[in-house]
Amino acid sequence: MKADLVISNIGQLVTCASGGKAKRGAQMHDIGEIKNAAVAISAGKILAAGPGDEIANSYDATDTHDAGRRAVCPGFVDPHTHIVFAGNRLDEFEQKIKGADYLEILASGGGIISTVRNTRGASVRELVSQTRPRLDKMLSTGTTTCEIKTGYGLDLETEMKMLEAIAESDRTHPVDVVPTFLGAHAVPPEFRENADAYVALICDHMLPQAWRWFTGSLFFGRVPFFCDVFCEKGAFSLQQSRRVLETAKTLGFSLKAHVDEFTNLGGSTMAIQLGSQSIDHLDAISDEEIRSLAGSGTVAIVTPTVNFNFGSSEFANARKLVDAGCALALSTDYNPGSAPCPSQPMAMAIACRYQKLLPAEAMNAATVNAAHSIGLGATHGSIEEGKWADLLILDTDDYRQLAYEFGGNLVSRVIKAGRDVTVPRER
Numbered sequence: 001m002k003a004d005l006v007i008s009n010i011g012q013l014v015t016c017a018s019g020g021k022a023k024r025g026a027q028m029h030d031i032g033e034i035k036n037a038a039v040a041i042s043a044g045k046i047l048a049a050g051p052g053d054e055i056a057n058s059y060d061a062t063d064t065h066d067a068g069r070r071a072v073c074p075g076f077v078d079p080h081t082h083i084v085f086a087g088n089r090l091d092e093f094e095q096k097i098k099g100a101d102y103l104e105i106l107a108s109g110g111g112i113i114s115t116v117r118n119t120r121g122a123s124v125r126e127l128v129s130q131t132r133p134r135l136d137k138m139l140s141t142g143t144t145t146c147e148i149k150t151g152y153g154l155d156l157e158t159e160m161k162m163l164e165a166i167a168e169s170d171r172t173h174p175v176d177v178v179p180t181f182l183g184a185h186a187v188p189p190e191f192r193e194n195a196d197a198y199v200a201l202i203c204d205h206m207l208p209q210a211w212r213w214f215t216g217s218l219f220f221g222r223v224p225f226f227c228d229v230f231c232e233k234g235a236f237s238l239q240q241s242r243r244v245l246e247t248a249k250t251l252g253f254s255l256k257a258h259v260d261e262f263t264n265l266g267g268s269t270m271a272i273q274l275g276s277q278s279i280d281h282l283d284a285i286s287d288e289e290i291r292s293l294a295g296s297g298t299v300a301i302v303t304p305t306v307n308f309n310f311g312s313s314e315f316a317n318a319r320k321l322v323d324a325g326c327a328l329a330l331s332t333d334y335n336p337g338s339a340p341c342p343s344q345p346m347a348m349a350i351a352c353r354y355q356k357l358l359p360a361e362a363m364n365a366a367t368v369n370a371a372h373s374i375g376l377g378a379t380h381g382s383i384e385e386g387k388w389a390d391l392l393i394l395d396t397d398d399y400r401q402l403a404y405e406f407g408g409n410l411v412s413r414v415i416k417a418g419r420d421v422t423v424p425r426e427r
């Protein structure tokens with residue numbers, strides 16, 4: 001059979017094959033390893049992944065790439081990011097070092113709100129040009145697909161501008177993007193005394209307009225459109241969060257929720273009941289909620305980069321989530337405030353040390369389970385026949401080194417839909 005490309009001489013192929021489902025509990029130990037392997041690719045998709053001699057006998061390749069006995073794994077999927085924004089939060093970084101608290105900074109009109117001020121003042125073009133280097137950094141550390149949220153506009157005009165910037169970033173960058181509307185990220189200053197009125201604006205105007213935009217966008221029919229909410233003290237109450245998610249669900253959105261980051265307001269239970277695709281953060285989730293999560297189709301996304309960035313010694317209990325049988329995904333939460341981190345390998349390194357995940361669990365969490373958590377489990381996140389040929393050739397013969405080493409970059413080549421999209425390293 002004909003193949004456009006065969007990647008041969010792979011010492012260790014990590015497929016993360018899952019047979020179409022997110023991996024739960026003990027399944028997360030299995031990385032679907034094939035030694036002495038090869039991958040055949042045609043029209044951007046995987047034709048076959050298997051023992052090198054079998055692939056060599058079955059496929060006649062137009063182009064070949066010798067992996068030099070190194071390890072190959074799926075491109076990372078980063079399922080929770082806020083990378084469309086203007087400016088930075090370097091001053092806040094220093095305030096936090098001196099002891100300031102994240103929610104106190106937000107309550108005093110800084111934090112997320114300071115990024116809102118900068119983002120409102122930027123054009124779509126400026127937002128796209130500030131997002132591009134962030135996507136480049138993600139791609140160079142192996143992320144080939146990501147989710148991006150709005151939520152630094154908090155008014156109709158700027159939230160729509162952010163959606164345009166997300167769509168334009170997707171169109172013009174090799175990384176595949178899934179959009180999320182996060183109008184309920186913080187209460188904007190104009191509504192400070194009346195959060196319910198802002199929630200009404202979201203439900204009555206912003207969500208319907210965002211959905212109309214989506215149906216006319218290039219995303220429509222290809223990927224889901226998510227609605228997310230920050231259910232937290234100082235952000236949105238349980239009732240307000242429920243109202244936003246219920247309205248979104250009626251319009252056709254898939255759902256996500258930031259819950260239990262600092263305070264358990266009951267958001268996990270509410271989001272699971274509404275059939276949320278994922279619930280994210282989960283630092284303060286209860287044992288009872290973990291049991292109900294394990295019995296649901298909702299994926300647990302943890303963001304240990306946030307705790308690391310806060311200099312905290314406490315992390316979401318990812319070990320307990322996996323042991324209870326949940327499907328766990330890992331993200332960087334890349335954003336200017338709580339987690340200025342583009343790198344999934346860095347998130348893996350933190351998750352292994354502080355959340356006691358094994359490298360195999362972190363690998364599945366950052367690839368196939370992450371794909372499921374953004375509704376792309378059928379097409380992305382693992383090296384399996386029929387999926388997009390998104391894969392990484394590593395500078396190591398053992399994938400565990402991705403989590404073991406930190407601060408460098410072991411991603412040597414990035415293949416996206418069968419094409420080499422490696423970001424050139426300047427010398």
Ligand code: NIG
Binds near residue numbers: 112333335338339
């Ligand atoms: O996931 N928690 C709320 N949102 C982001 C932080 C965004 C910001 O600080 O700008 C998060 O941590």
Ligand code: FE
Binds near residue numbers: 080082258333
């Ligand atoms: Fe977030």
